[in-house]
Amino acid sequence: MALRVGVIGCGKITERASLPNLVNYREKTEVAVLCDIVKEKASRMAGQFKLDRADIATNWKSVVKRSDIDVIFVNTPNYVHEEIAVGAAKAKKHILVEKPITISNKAAGNMINAAKKSGVIFMVEQTQRFDPVHQAAKKFIDTGLLGKINTIKGRIGHAGPEYWAGGDQGWFSDKKFSGGGAMIDVGIHMLDLLRWFGGKEVAEVSANIKTLEKPWPVDDNGSILMRFEDGTFGQFEASWTTRPYEVTTSIYGEKGKIRTSLGTERPVSVRLATIGEGSDPNNVLEDIHPTVESGSGWENAVHHFIDCVIKKENPLVTGVDAARSMSVILAAYDSAAKGRWVKVRYV
Ligand SMILES: NC(=O)c1ccc[n+]([C@@H]2O[C@H](COP(=O)([O-])OP(=O)(O)OC[C@H]3O[C@@H](n4cnc5c(N)ncnc54)[C@H](O)[C@@H]3O)[C@@H](O)[C@H]2O)c1
Structure with a gap:
C-alpha cells in the first residue's frame, strides 16, 4: 500500500x-x-x-x-x-x-x-549528496585511487533568493526566520557535500562572512577555512552574488585530484599523476571522466x-548528520563575528 x-x-x-x-x-x-x-x-x-x-x-x-x-x-x-x-x-x-x-x-x-x-x-x-554528479564523484573518491586526501575545497553560489522566489526574497533575508544569509542557505549545501566526500568531520573554522551587495541585513557572501579532525585542509565559498549558478569542488590526494562542476559538459574529472620509483608526479598518468547517471538530486x-x-x-x-553540517555553519558565523578561528561545537 x-x-x-x-x-x-x-x-x-x-x-x-x-x-x-x-x-x-x-x-x-x-x-x-x-x-x-x-x-x-x-x-x-x-x-x-x-x-x-x-x-x-x-x-x-x-x-x-x-x-x-x-x-x-x-x-x-x-x-x-x-x-x-x-x-x-x-x-x-x-x-x-x-x-x-x-x-x-x-x-x-x-x-x-x-x-x-x-x-x-x-x-x-x-x-547535493543526491545529485548524480556528486554520487559519481563520491563513488570514485571511495575507490581510494586518489591516495590519502590532503585538501577539500568547494564553491556554491547563485544570484540570490529573490530569483528563486520570483522577485521577493521573503523570509530568506530575515535572520530570525532563516538563521542567516548565503552561508546557512547555500553554504550548508557545500559544507555537507565536502564532509560527505571526505568522510571527515570539521574541527575548527575561520570565516570571513559579509554583505557585499544585497540591501539586506544578512550575509550574501562567505569564505571559510576549515581544519578537519585529521588535519586535512578545507575551504569553501558560499555566495548569493554568483551569476550564473555554480557548484564546484576540488579534492586533492597523494596520487591525483578530482574536480566536479555541475551543469558543465564533463561534470566529473579525475586526473591521476605518475607516482612511483623514478617518475615525476607532476606528469599526468591518466585522465578519467566517470560516468554520471541521469536523474536529479x-x-x-x-x-x-x-x-x-x-x-x-x-x-x-540522518538528523545527526545534518546537524553536524549546521553546527559547522554556526561556528563559521561565530568565527566571522569574533575575527578568529573557533572550534566547532557539535549537538
Ligand atoms: N533542498 C533544496 O535545494 C532547497 C532549495 C530551496 C529551499 N529549500 C528549503 O526549503 C524550505 C522552504 O523554502 P521555500 O523556498 O519553499 O520557501 P517558501 O517561502 O517559498 O515556502 C514556505 C511556505 O511555508 C509556509 N509556512 C510558513 N510557516 C508555516 C507553518 N507554520 N505551517 C504551514 N506552512 C507554513 C509559507 O506560507 C510558505 O508558503 C526552507 O527550509 C529552505 O531552506 C531547500
Missing part, C-alpha cells in the same frame, strides 16, 4: 522538488494533505499537480495527528522546522525536513531526540527517503 504523505508548507521547494517527485512515485506514495498557513497556496498546489483527492489544511498540528498519515514533509521556513518535526515525531510520523535542519544546536538536538524516542525515520534533504532524495521508510532503513542524511 502507498505511503500517505502530508506536506507542510506549500512554497517553492514543494512546487519544484517535493510534489513533482511524489507524483512521479505514485506506486509508493499518495499526497494525502497539503498544508500552508496561507490556504490559497495549498489549494493552488493541489490544482497545479491535479491532486484532487488531497485535503487542504492550514494548521500543521491537525495534519500530524491524523492516523491515516505515515509521512510528513517539513517544507516551511527554517525557524519552523523544529516545532513541526518534533510534533510529527511525537505523533510517530516519519519525517523529511528541508535543509538546513534548523537554526540552532539546541533545536537540532530536540528534533534528533524526538525522532529517536519515537523510532521514526528522520532524514534531512541535503540535496531532488528526485533521488525524495525517492530515497520514501524507500528508506518502506524498508525501515537509515537514510543517507
Whole structure:
C-alpha cells in the first residue's frame, strides 16, 4: 500500500522538488494533505499537480495527528522546522525536513531526540549528496585511487533568493526566520557535500562572512577555512552574488585530484599523476571522466527517503548528520563575528 504523505508548507521547494517527485512515485506514495498557513497556496498546489483527492489544511498540528498519515514533509521556513518535526515525531510520523535542519544546536538536538524516542525515520534533504554528479564523484573518491586526501575545497553560489522566489526574497533575508544569509542557505549545501566526500568531520573554522551587495541585513557572501579532525585542509565559498549558478569542488590526494562542476559538459574529472620509483608526479598518468547517471538530486532524495521508510532503513542524511553540517555553519558565523578561528561545537 502507498505511503500517505502530508506536506507542510506549500512554497517553492514543494512546487519544484517535493510534489513533482511524489507524483512521479505514485506506486509508493499518495499526497494525502497539503498544508500552508496561507490556504490559497495549498489549494493552488493541489490544482497545479491535479491532486484532487488531497485535503487542504492550514494548521500543521491537525495534519500530524491524523492516523491515516505515515509521512510528513517539513517544507516551511527554517525557524519552523523544529516545532513541526518534533510534533510529527511525537505523533510517530516519519519525517523529511528541508535543509538546513534548523537554526540552532539546541533545536537540532530536540528534533534528533524526538525522532529517536519515537523510532521514526528522520532524514534531512541535503540535496547535493543526491545529485548524480556528486554520487559519481563520491563513488570514485571511495575507490581510494586518489591516495590519502590532503585538501577539500568547494564553491556554491547563485544570484540570490529573490530569483528563486520570483522577485521577493521573503523570509530568506530575515535572520530570525532563516538563521542567516548565503552561508546557512547555500553554504550548508557545500559544507555537507565536502564532509560527505571526505568522510571527515570539521574541527575548527575561520570565516570571513559579509554583505557585499544585497540591501539586506544578512550575509550574501562567505569564505571559510576549515581544519578537519585529521588535519586535512578545507575551504569553501558560499555566495548569493554568483551569476550564473555554480557548484564546484576540488579534492586533492597523494596520487591525483578530482574536480566536479555541475551543469558543465564533463561534470566529473579525475586526473591521476605518475607516482612511483623514478617518475615525476607532476606528469599526468591518466585522465578519467566517470560516468554520471541521469536523474536529479531532488528526485533521488525524495525517492530515497520514501524507500528508506518502506524498508525501515537509515537514510543517507540522518538528523545527526545534518546537524553536524549546521553546527559547522554556526561556528563559521561565530568565527566571522569574533575575527578568529573557533572550534566547532557539535549537538
Ligand atoms: N533542498 C533544496 O535545494 C532547497 C532549495 C530551496 C529551499 N529549500 C528549503 O526549503 C524550505 C522552504 O523554502 P521555500 O523556498 O519553499 O520557501 P517558501 O517561502 O517559498 O515556502 C514556505 C511556505 O511555508 C509556509 N509556512 C510558513 N510557516 C508555516 C507553518 N507554520 N505551517 C504551514 N506552512 C507554513 C509559507 O506560507 C510558505 O508558503 C526552507 O527550509 C529552505 O531552506 C531547500
